[in-house]
Amino acid sequence: MVLLLPLLLVSMDVSVLYFALPSISRELHPSATQQLWIVDVYAFALAGLLITMGSLGDRIGRRKLLLIGAAAFGVASVTAAYATSADMLIASRALLGFGGATLMPSTMGLVRNMFRDDKQRGQAVGIWSGAMAGGIALGSVLSGVMLEHLWWGSVFLINVPAMVLLLVLTPVLVPEFKDPAPGRFDLLSVPLSMGAVLPVVYGLKKFAADGFSPAPAVCVAAGLVVGAVFVRRQLTRRDALISRELFRPGRGFGAAISLNSIATFAMMGSAYFTTQYIQSVLGMSSLRAALWSVAPSLAVGIAAPTATVVARKVNRAYVIATGFALAAVGYVLLALAGTDSLWTVLAGAAVIGMGIVTVMALVSDMALASAPVEKASSAASLLETGQEFGGALGMAVLGSIGTAVYRADMPDSAPATARETLGAALAGADHTLAALAREAFVHGMQYAAVGGSLILVVAGVLAAWMLRGPAAETRPAEARGAEAELAA
Structure with missing residues (x-):
């Protein structure tokens, strides 16, 4: 149940802005470009940092990374709620994406460690998957209900009590796990992984929004080229960010x-x-x-x-x-x-x-x-x-x-x-x-x-x-x- 708290909140934050955007536009007066970044920067930061944070969690400890992510997520939620400008809100949403990237692999990694029995692990992952799907639907409903009665920033403050609870309960109830022999951390692979993921995700999102055009196509192509370099590096280094043993x-x-x-x-x-x-x-x-x-x-x-x-x-x-x-x-x-x-x-x-x-x-x-x-x-x-x-x-x-x-x-x-x-x-x-x-x-x-x-x-x-x-x-x-x- 403790590990479901961050999962629900991360999935809710995917959809929590659906109904808040009109109020945000009236209060902060973002430009069209800023409004797009308010919506998309969370998903971009989340996608770009997942591989890095997964590898980091294996090295420094999944519980430790979970607590770091929870603190970042809570702070970012407060700054987003009380943002006084569009740029401040964009930065807060980016920090929320950073926190989400630490929380998601940490929770699933801890599930793998805590439930060694096949039956129990299968049940836990089933509940994990159901909570993920439910959180996205719950986010849009909660934001709609709260916006009927409160100001737009309230949709972010939903996260704070849950993150405080997570910070209190996790050290008591969740054991620590990490790789006993992780090796060196491959710093160069971090920008390569982001350079592979972000342009492709951005290009695909632009295709969905505006149809095919040259600029998004170039982004996708560039991401694939960087991805090929990233994969080659993972195949040739002993301290790779992604272990070849997985495949x-x-x-x-x-x-x-x-x-x-x-x-x-x-x-x-x-x-x-x-x-x-x-x-x-x-x-x-x-x-x-x-x-x-x-x-x-x-x-x-x-x-x-x-x-x-x-x-x-x-x-x-x-x-x-x-x-x-x-x-x-x-x-x-x-x-x-x-x-x-x-x-x-x-x-x-x-x-x-x-x-x-x-x-x-x-x-x-x-x-x-x-x-x-x-x-x-x-x-x-x-x-x-x-x-x-x-x-x-x-x-x-x-x-x-x-x-x-x-x-x-x-x-x-x-x-x-x-x-x-x-x-x-x-x-x-x-x-x-x-x-x-x-x-x-x-x-x-x-x-x-x-x-x-x-x-x-x-x-x-x-x-x-x-x-x-x-x-x-x-x-x-x-x-x-x-x-x-x-x-x-």
């Missing part, structure tokens, strides 16, 4: 990261459409839309623990493949939605969430089980970095499909801004144009949903193939290593 054949760690990234691709790709559908197509207020969006989370909450129970009786490769198939069915439901299909969209979101959380819980457990115990935080950071890539790619690919269809459907006589986005079309006074825009958006969502369902079917087949045999085993890496030595 030894037969462990299934690489397969787990790949499948987890595809799962996040599907989750964020669907969220891109469902959130806009509920609020813009159906015309709900922000708070009402947020409350309706919680409904699918109720079904998602039971999926991860149930999946871990089933996976103890059925080959987990087939359970993971079933999770992908279930999510594909959810996308089919989205493809059947019209302009007044609230329950169809909610059902689709719930089914997608159940399938994806099933996949994420099982592949996360598999990745942690396959990693040496002294490298647990590094393994967790790679898993979560893959999630960042997958989420950005899902919004870019499926969002681009939807946007292309939307623009093709909109009449040439419509204003240029209305042909670009649904929000711009609805902002005008032309009710006929607004109706056409809603239909075009839904049409784009239908095409994207078909594409998403096909990708998930392929992912299910790949999961059944990639995880066959030893890769699907859940025994810890050290246990399999001891058995191999005994056999030899």
Whole structure:
């Protein structure tokens, strides 16, 4: 329960600004560029520092890094709440991202250390995955409720009591773990890892927001080049930031990261459409839309623990493949939605969430089980970095499909801004144009949903193939290593 506190808060901070932006704009008067950075800098700092913080946690101690991150997160929350300028808020959000990057791999690494029994670890990771998904939904609802009664800074102060509680309880209840022989810390790999992750995530986000253009494409290409240099350095140095031991054949760690990234691709790709559908197509207020969006989370909450129970009786490769198939069915439901299909969209979101959380819980457990115990935080950071890539790619690919269809459907006589986005079309006074825009958006969502369902079917087949045999085993890496030595 102590380790769920930072996890809930980090995931909540992904969505906590959704409804606070209008109030922030009125109070701080940010420019358009500053407003984008207020929203995005948290995710960028989080994604860019995950690999570094995972490796650092293995070296200095996961509990110690957790406490450092909690203190940073608490301080940043207070400075964000009382920010007097847009630049101050951007800096505070960046510090929140730094804190989040320390908290996430530390919590998962500690779970790997504390629960050595396969059954208990599987249950713990299932709860961890459910809390992660629930925190994102909870953040938007809490921010909506608090903004009804308090000023915008209150959405950040939610974090402070939980962080104080974490700082008090963690030294008492959570044991310390670290690599007994970590070796030197490869400082040069830190900027290389950030140079590989940040340009790619930024470019993919720009694709999702604005469609394809040369500048984001150059960013993605530059990130891939730096990534190749980073990978080469990891393969040739003994003190590498990422241990080559994680990727030894037969462990299934690489397969787990790949499948987890595809799962996040599907989750964020669907969220891109469902959130806009509920609020813009159906015309709900922000708070009402947020409350309706919680409904699918109720079904998602039971999926991860149930999946871990089933996976103890059925080959987990087939359970993971079933999770992908279930999510594909959810996308089919989205493809059947019209302009007044609230329950169809909610059902689709719930089914997608159940399938994806099933996949994420099982592949996360598999990745942690396959990693040496002294490298647990590094393994967790790679898993979560893959999630960042997958989420950005899902919004870019499926969002681009939807946007292309939307623009093709909109009449040439419509204003240029209305042909670009649904929000711009609805902002005008032309009710006929607004109706056409809603239909075009839904049409784009239908095409994207078909594409998403096909990708998930392929992912299910790949999961059944990639995880066959030893890769699907859940025994810890050290246990399999001891058995191999005994056999030899």
